[in-house]
Amino acid sequence: MSYDPRRTPAWKRMRRECYERDKARNAVCVHCGQPIDYSVKPSSTDSSYEPDHRLVVERHPELALLPENVQPSHRRCNRARGKKAGMNNLGRRTRNWSKGEGC
Template sequence: MRFFTDPGIGIDGRVFCMPAGRTAGEERVMGVRKTTRAFEKDKAAFFAKCRAEHAPCWICGQPIDYSVPKNTTDDSYSMDHFLPVSTHPDMQFDPAGFRPSHTPCNRARGNKDPYQPIGRLSRVWADESAM
């Protein structure tokens, strides 16, 4: 059984109640996310685009099974954000940050920043190392 504290007012003006023993700052840590109609529309458009292009998982590069319902099997589609929403909440609604992924790949990545390759070695370095 959960007990709630007195209602508070959020930064958006909405009234909310937090479980007893938690502070408003912990609300973000608990994973409470907001959504909008525009966000839902953008997610649906992104899914349709990925399905039409048979886009692979951006994490592992393997094909995604778009014929099964989202987030139901290991090969099913899960929308990921390039920058984790937990660390970059201001980027949650940006369609440029959407990425197609497998459900387990998305879960395994968690809230880690995306992999950043070191880059190509310079020609000078490659030539000197051959000597």
């Protein structure tokens, strides 16, 4: 594990763009389907916005900075999943979620 695109300024910029994009359409969490609290700062509370990578960054680092690969989620849902996979905040998934999903 050397290169992590999420430590770059480009990612920070992209993350903000995705937040604005999802906020504008009032998108719900992809994990639980519940509304996200866009009135607070992203990642500041459990029900706040946190960007979730559809295809994991570890396997698809080239997709990390593509807005199309980022979907809206709650901080708690995003982190609960990360924990379950045994990886600290890296978003590793135990199965390939890319199958059968659009795009």
